[in-house]
Amino acid sequence: LVFWLEAMSLLGLVGNTADALACTAKWLQVTFAQDGIQFIWNFSNAISQSAMHVYISALPFCPSNSLLSSVLKPKFHCLAEVFAGGFREWPSVQLILEGHTDYVTSVAFSPGGKRIVSGSEDKTVRVWDAERGVQVGSPLEGH
Incomplete structure (x- = not known):
């Protein structure tokens, strides 16, 4: 400084x-x-x-x-040392969005990237929180 x-x-x-x-x-x-x-x-x-x-x-x-x-x-002086297999940067987080009971046929992000919408052969459309991977609201049925 x-x-x-x-x-x-x-x-x-x-x-x-x-x-x-x-x-x-x-x-x-x-x-x-x-x-x-x-x-x-x-x-x-x-x-x-x-x-x-x-x-x-x-x-x-x-x-x-x-x-x-x-x-x-x-x-913390007593931490284990990682000699191989460590990361320099955070890895990409992969979330599995569970809820559909049949093949997912379409996926889109909201314009701001905060939501994901997925449509499936199970005749539902689901909205997801893109950061947490949790479903937002109830599925829209009959689509």
């Missing part, structure tokens, strides 16, 4: 530093929260089996480029 302030002073831009730092703080909060969501999505099965899996398996396999990894791993 002090080296950055020194550079900003040399550039005559100290007046912009408070706003820039506030913007950075917001970005860090959002990034940390997004990392937390990814952490839960990727490790919730193991953690739900045993709370200690937070430390035994989840934190050691947390991607090396994640904010959680850089902030939390140094605080």
Whole structure:
């Protein structure tokens, strides 16, 4: 921080530093929260089996480029080390949308990407929350 302030002073831009730092703080909060969501999505099965899996398996396999990894791993000196098979970035989360009883024939995302709509040979149309993979409301029948 002090080296950055020194550079900003040399550039005559100290007046912009408070706003820039506030913007950075917001970005860090959002990034940390997004990392937390990814952490839960990727490790919730193991953690739900045993709370200690937070430390035994989840934190050691947390991607090396994640904010959680850089902030939390140094605080826990007895974590297992992952020498192979670890991730640098969070993997894509794959959700299985369960509900249709026959072949799915069409799928579309809402314009904002928050919802997925699927139509099936079971004569239903279902709406899903794209982030959580849960059905929104009751199926529309007879379609």
